[in-house]
Amino acid sequence: MSAIELRNVSRWYGNVVAVNDVSMVIGPGVTGLLGPNGAGKTTLLNLMAGFLAPSRGELTVGGRPSWRNPDVFTTLGLVPDRDSVYAFLTGIDFVRSTAKLHRLVDPDAAARRAIGIVDMADAQDRRISTYSKGMRQRIKVAAALVHDPQILLLDEPFNGMDPRQRLEMMDLLEKMGEEGRSILFSSHILEEVERISGTIQVVVGGRLAASGDFRAIRRLMTSRPHVFLVRSSADRALGAALIGRPAVTGVELTPRGLQVRTADFGTFARELAGLCRDSGIRLREVLPSDESLESVFAYLVAQ
Amino acid sequence: MSGLLNPVVLRITLRATLGRKRALVFTLVPLVLIVISVLLKLVAKSPVWPEEFLGVFGFSVVLPLTALIIGTSVLGAEIDDGSVIHLLATPVSRLSVVFSKFVAAVILTIVFGAIPEFLAAAVARGFGDKLGIGLLTGALIASVAYNALFVMLSVVTTRAIAVGLLYLLVWEGLLGNLVGGVRVLSIGQYSVSVANSIVHASALNAHLTLQTAIVMAVVVTLGTLALATRRLSSFSIKGDAA
Numbered sequence: 001m002s003a004i005e006l007r008n009v010s011r012w013y014g015n016v017v018a019v020n021d022v023s024m025v026i027g028p029g030v031t032g033l034l035g036p037n038g039a040g041k042t043t044l045l046n047l048m049a050g051f052l053a054p055s056r057g058e059l060t061v062g063g064r065p066s067w068r069n070p071d072v073f074t075t076l077g078l079v080p081d082r083d084s085v086y087a088f089l090t091g092i093d094f095v096r097s098t099a100k101l102h103r104l105v106d107p108d109a110a111a112r113r114a115i116g117i118v119d120m121a122d123a124q125d126r127r128i129s130t131y132s133k134g135m136r137q138r139i140k141v142a143a144a145l146v147h148d149p150q151i152l153l154l155d156e157p158f159n160g161m162d163p164r165q166r167l168e169m170m171d172l173l174e175k176m177g178e179e180g181r182s183i184l185f186s187s188h189i190l191e192e193v194e195r196i197s198g199t200i201q202v203v204v205g206g207r208l209a210a211s212g213d214f215r216a217i218r219r220l221m222t223s224r225p226h227v228f229l230v231r232s233s234a235d236r237a238l239g240a241a242l243i244g245r246p247a248v249t250g251v252e253l254t255p256r257g258l259q260v261r262t263a264d265f266g267t268f269a270r271e272l273a274g275l276c277r278d279s280g281i282r283l284r285e286v287l288p289s290d291e292s293l294e295s296v297f298a299y300l301v302a303q
Numbered sequence: 304m305s306g307l308l309n310p311v312v313l314r315i316t317l318r319a320t321l322g323r324k325r326a327l328v329f330t331l332v333p334l335v336l337i338v339i340s341v342l343l344k345l346v347a348k349s350p351v352w353p354e355e356f357l358g359v360f361g362f363s364v365v366l367p368l369t370a371l372i373i374g375t376s377v378l379g380a381e382i383d384d385g386s387v388i389h390l391l392a393t394p395v396s397r398l399s400v401v402f403s404k405f406v407a408a409v410i411l412t413i414v415f416g417a418i419p420e421f422l423a424a425a426v427a428r429g430f431g432d433k434l435g436i437g438l439l440t441g442a443l444i445a446s447v448a449y450n451a452l453f454v455m456l457s458v459v460t461t462r463a464i465a466v467g468l469l470y471l472l473v474w475e476g477l478l479g480n481l482v483g484g485v486r487v488l489s490i491g492q493y494s495v496s497v498a499n500s501i502v503h504a505s506a507l508n509a510h511l512t513l514q515t516a517i518v519m520a521v522v523v524t525l526g527t528l529a530l531a532t533r534r535l536s537s538f539s540i541k542g543d544a545a
Contacts, residue, residue, distance in 0.1 A: 013541065043541075049392065051540040068536050073394045084386040086315060088322050094389075100311045101393040143389065 002027045003151045003182035004048055009057035011043055018043040020206040021057070026151075026184050030177035030196055032214065033186040035203035041186040042081060044203065045155050048184075049078045061151065074102070077144035081155035081186075083136055087129035091120055091139045094128060095146055102147040114142040118172065133160035137169070152176065154185040170195045190217075225249065226265045227289045230272070231257035233282040241275050257285070309395055312403035316377050320411060325376055329369050329411070333419035336365060340423040353427035354506035357438055361420055362495045362507075366445045367471050369416040370408070374453025375463040377411075378404040378535075382457065388540070397536045401454065401528060408450040417442035434502055441498025444520050448490045451524040455531035458538075486510045493520040 004026040011019040019040045033041050046052040047059055050066030059065060066072045086094055095114055099107035115124050118138040123131065128139060137157060144152060154173075158166050177183045177198060200217055202210040210217070232238045235258045239251040242260060247268045250261035262268040276283045320326060336357070343352050378401070381387035390400060420442045424435035452470075456463040471491075478485045479492065486492045492509065496516035499509035511519075 046540045051388070051391070051538065053537070053539070070391070070394050070396065073392055076392075078388070078392040080385070080388045080392070082385040082388070084384045085389060086319060086386060088318060089315070097311050097315060098389065098393065101309070101390065101395050103394075140389075144392070 003062060004184065005058075005060045006044075006047075007058040009047060009054045009059050011047060011052060011055045017206050019047065019054075022203075022206075022208045023057075024201055024208060024211065026182055028177070028180050028182050030173050030183045030185070030198035032196060032198065032200040033184060033203060034190060034200050035186075035188065035209070037188050039188075039203045040206040041188070041203055042155055043206075045078075045153050045184075045186060049076065049153055073149075074147070075150045077147070077149035077152045079137075079140050079144045079152070079154040079157055081159065083133070085128050085136065085140060085143075088127060090125050090127055091115065091131070091135075091142075092124040094139060095124075095142045098143040099146045104147060107146075110146050110148075111142075114146040115139075117145060118142045119168070134162060134165035137161060137165075141169075141172070149181070151182045152184070154183070156187060157185050158187060158189070167195065226262050226268070228260045228262070228268075229254075229257050229285070229287040229289045230260055230283070231285040232276065233284070237279060238276065238281050241279055241281075242272075245271055245275070247271060259289070306396075307399055307402050308406055309399050309403040312390065312395070312400060313407050316404055316407035317411070319380070320373065320377055320407065323376060323380060325372055325380075329372050329415045332365060332369050332415050333422070336361065336419045336423040337426060340426040344427055351504065351506040353424060353434055354502070354504045357420055357423050357427070357434075358495065358498065358502070358504070358507040361423075361438070362441065362445065362498070363476065363491050366412075366416045366420070366442055366494070367449055367475070367491060370412045370446060370449035371453055371464065371467045371471065373411045373415070374408045374450040375457045375467060377408045377450075377457075378454055379457030379461075379463050382538075383461065387538075391535075391538060397538075398532045401458070401532045401535055405450055405454050405528060405531075408454060409446050412446035412450055413443065417446050434504075437498040437501030440501055441494040441496075444497045444516070445490065445494035448493060448520045448524050451527040451531075452490065455527040455534075458531045458534045483510070487515065487519060488523075490520070490523060492516065493523075 002025045006022055006024050009019060009022050010017065022044065033044065035041050043052065047054055048061060048066060050069060050072055053067045059067070061072045062075050064072055089097065092111055092115060096107050096111040099110040104110045115121055118141050120135065120138050120142060123135060128136060131139065137160065141154070141157070157169055161169060173183050173185060174196060197214055199212060200214055201208060230238065235253060239253060239258050242248045242258070243251045247262050247264040248260060249263050252259040272286065273283065339356065340353070343356055349355065378387070381390070417439060421435045421439040424432065424438050428434050453463065453467050456466050460466055474485065475489045475491045479489045492511050493516040495507055496509040496511035497513060499507045500513040
């Protein structure tokens with residue numbers, strides 16, 4: 001059975017439409033909910049967790065509607081994006097309390113198991129107020145996992161984590177997905193989720209813009225046209241050399257430098273330096289000029 | 304009834320409420336009541352100063368404000384800072400959440416408001432006097448009914464303290480003195496009338512019969528707790544696009 005199902009779900013506040021006619025099915029494995037800030041990711045997660053009523057449409061978690069139904073949390077775990085926890089508690093106390101709220105038979109064992117999963121045993125006896133951002137994130141995950149839920153929702157779990165913590169969190173999500181759980185996390189940075197396999201749902205402007213396999217989306221991302229601004233000691237000569245390369249699809253001389261369009265970002269990046277060295281041109285600056293998230297997502301939407 | 308009071312929620316709430324800066328305000332209440340009572344005992348000329356200070360002032364200012372600070376923060380502070388989501392993302396029933404928060408607020412108000420009233424009355428007239436028993440009983444009613452109201456306000460509005468103050472100043476304070484009918488809907492009158500049924504002192508300025516006071520206090524408590532539960536069941540978090 002699919003873990004989470006949305007059928008034509010919309011949510012609006014007055015005249016502002018936050019989620020617009022979204023249908024999706026989230027099943028076992030890892031699913032990424034991607035989109036720029038303000039796209040409606042948090043609204044979608046709140047709808048799924050029952051912290052918001054759909055204005056229209058149907059939404060079920062494990063076959064049951066989640067709105068006004070706290071019982072969904074017997075099979076659902078939620079890691080909210082806000083950092084507010086009971087900071088005066090120790091890590092183990094917080095997770096154990098959550099276990100007791102779930103009325104688990106052995107809250108202590110469940111808390112130790114969950115803390116083991118997120119690798120926080122060393123810091124479990126410290127107050128949460130002394131934790132770093134990454135540690136808080138992990139203790140929140142432990143609390144959300146303590147009742148061994150089949151479905152886990154994580155809102156921006158990689159926010160504020162350093163690269164190593166991020167990799168560890170991705171591995172953890174992967175592992176849980178392989179165990180047959182349905183893991184849904186949101187993120188506004190495509191690059192930060194590059195290691196995760198599975199499916200993604202791209203949300204832009206409250207609408208479901210694209211969905212599919214992570215690898216396919218990643219391929220689209222690397223093969224999409226990139227525009228760079230290149231400044232060198234001899235722009236015109238460099239432009240002439242560049243246009244001869246298959247990876248380059250267009251060159252324009254501008255007062256600020258060369259505007260170079262490429263269809264193959266990787267090859268271009270490798271060739272540019274060698275080309276300059278061979279022709280004795282000094283490279284001063286290479287700036288990606290369309291790397292805003294919106295342009296990336298807009299490109300994905302168009303595909 | 305089993306499961307209505309959640310011990311985990313109760314324990315965390317007591318710790319959280321005592322740990323906030325606001326706790327400084329209500330932990331000073333016992334000190335203030337008892338110190339002023341000692342001073343008044345030494346200098347006051349009026350023989351009914353305990354009724355006027357501990358009864359009228361205590362029941363219209365000290366107890367309601369203590370309950371206001373405590374009752375709006377047991378659940379309201381967590382709603383404000385978002386940590387309530389860790390509690391709501393569990394299968395604990397919303398009725399149980401509201402009730403446990405309410406019980407925490409009542410316990411704290413009794414400790415920092417009702418019992419100090421009793422001790423201050425003992426300073427004034429000694430431990431065996433009916434004044435202390437009457438004020439304690441009335442203060443227990445106040446602790447229960449005010450906190451039910453203020454917990455409800457903290458679920459219904461983010462400006463619970465302001466709304467609560469308006470209720471105390473305008474409704475109970477101003478209209479309660481000018482319009483007789485308002486007294487039937489005034490928690491201050493319920494508590495002082497219950498106290499008066501034991502103390503029997505006109506200086507307490509009580510206007511309701513014992514029966515009316517108790518029935519109305521029960522109705523207000525259950526009604527506001529039911530409303531709080533209803534509203535917490537529809538607790539919504541606005542998302543990023545809002």
